[in-house]
Amino acid sequence: MSERIIFHVDVNNAFLSWTAVYLLKKGYQIDIRTIPSIIGGDESLRHGIVLAKSPVAKKLGIKTAETIYQAKKKCPTLKIYPANYEWYYQKSNELYEYLKTYTPVIERFSIDECFLDMTGTNYLYHDYLELASKIKDDIKTNFGYTVNVGIGNNKLCAKMASDFEKPDKVHTLFKDEIASKLWPLDVGDLFMCGKKTKEVLNKLNIFTIKDLAHANDKVLEKNFKNQAIYLKNAALGLDDSKVGPKTSKNSSISISETLSYDYTDEEKIKEVLFRQTQEITRQLRKQKLYTKTIAITYKNNQFISYSAQMPLPNPTNNTKEIYELVLAIFAKSYKKDPLRLIGIRLADLKASKETQISLFDEDSSLQKENNTEEFQKTIDTINEKFGKSLIAPASLKIIGESKTKNKYK
DNA sequence: TCTGGGGTCCTAGGACCC
DNA sequence: TCTGGGGTCCTAGGACCC
Numbered sequence: 001m002s003e004r005i006i007f008h009v010d011v012n013n014a015f016l017s018w019t020a021v022y023l024l025k026k027g028y029q030i031d032i033r034t035i036p037s038i039i040g041g042d043e044s045l046r047h048g049i050v051l052a053k054s055p056v057a058k059k060l061g062i063k064t065a066e067t068i069y070q071a072k073k074k075c076p077t078l079k080i081y082p083a084n085y086e087w088y089y090q091k092s093n094e095l096y097e098y099l100k101t102y103t104p105v106i107e108r109f110s111i112d113e114c115f116l117d118m119t120g121t122n123y124l125y126h127d128y129l130e131l132a133s134k135i136k137d138d139i140k141t142n143f144g145y146t147v148n149v150g151i152g153n154n155k156l157c158a159k160m161a162s163d164f165e166k167p168d169k170v171h172t173l174f175k176d177e178i179a180s181k182l183w184p185l186d187v188g189d190l191f192m193c194g195k196k197t198k199e200v201l202n203k204l205n206i207f208t209i210k211d212l213a214h215a216n217d218k219v220l221e222k223n224f225k226n227q228a229i230y231l232k233n234a235a236l237g238l239d240d241s242k243v244g245p246k247t248s249k250n251s252s253i254s255i256s257e258t259l260s261y262d263y264t265d266e267e268k269i270k271e272v273l274f275r276q277t278q279e280i281t282r283q284l285r286k287q288k289l290y291t292k293t294i295a296i297t298y299k300n301n302q303f304i305s306y307s308a309q310m311p312l313p314n315p316t317n318n319t320k321e322i323y324e325l326v327l328a329i330f331a332k333s334y335k336k337d338p339l340r341l342i343g344i345r346l347a348d349l350k351a352s353k354e355t356q357i358s359l360f361d362e363d364s365s366l367q368k369e370n371n372t373e374e375f376q377k378t379i380d381t382i383n384e385k386f387g388k389s390l391i392a393p394a395s396l397k398i399i400g401e402s403k404t405k406n407k408y409k
Numbered sequence: 410t411c412t413g414g415g416g417t418c419c420t421a422g423g424a425c426c427c
Numbered sequence: 428t429c430t431g432g433g434g435t436c437c438t439a440g441g442a443c444c445c
Contacts, residue, residue: 069411
């Protein structure tokens, strides 16, 4: 069997590059990629972390996900620009559409990364390296930002390769290059080997990917259970996963918000939950999905996270139904601690609602269901036109505000 | 630590059933 | 009840990614 050829395309400093392109387009005189700059959140709202950094900022030691406060200490003249997610999604889609012209076997791995299965296309393109360079240069010329392209015989190797040296580079990590290019790297550089895994590996005297590749299977199994197999295979550059849309059984959507101060007032918290329910159920309906499990996630002022979930009897996308359960979960699970963050997650998503209608119910309940759906659709349309939560069913408002109202009675 | 937001997958432990 | 063992489902929490 001939080897597969996989490309991994990774946008360099995606958020910062895309913002730079946006600003230049708007007539901004400076290319923010050439100065010490970052994309960051609003510190006054306690969203102050670094989302992306310019190469100059990187050189000054600024790291992604550190606080803007820390970053400014390293560079007092640092320029900070807000994230523009709508624009990022536009740029992401544009890139995906472009890459799709090379192969139908493509996977959007994240907002700024794609895998392409190029196996068997060499009769069209002659040389894979040349093709990768052309893709990289075309993106630079046509879209105004740079990417790295990694080439390997599987997704893992392609991904590791695209990470080698940045920006604006093509790298290969073929089977026969694993010992020379992959093995010398720190084991923490391996995809899916995070902080905790690295700590345990280091304790086992495993420091490089080569160490891991030669590690004793029994020792790994004892320390990592099922993850051991992944780790060993990854260190050997083995991966047989396919390029294609994720077929996850348990997908979910979520919404969460770091509050601008610690909340303890339950009515205030419920207001946030209400707003979040409206927003996330709108997303759910837009994706034509139904949820069967709802969860609330909390983070308190000690940075301790916890969560609680409850199932619904039948899949639904109805705001009122979902909010009622959100309130039930909240009542059962909130520990009365000062909350830094709160969020809702809808899990166990289904493409249809498969409502179980009682045999004795005749068709009256079905009729009711349809009416509710029509009503909900109308509301969504109006909200999309005029703003997010302009209209909510009166009954929902009552649930959301009843206690607040009582105060004034 | 002045520490975002949106995801996926895995595991341990409890409930429940036979 | 001086109470076995296995399977399945569910929940909460944790690790990791970008």
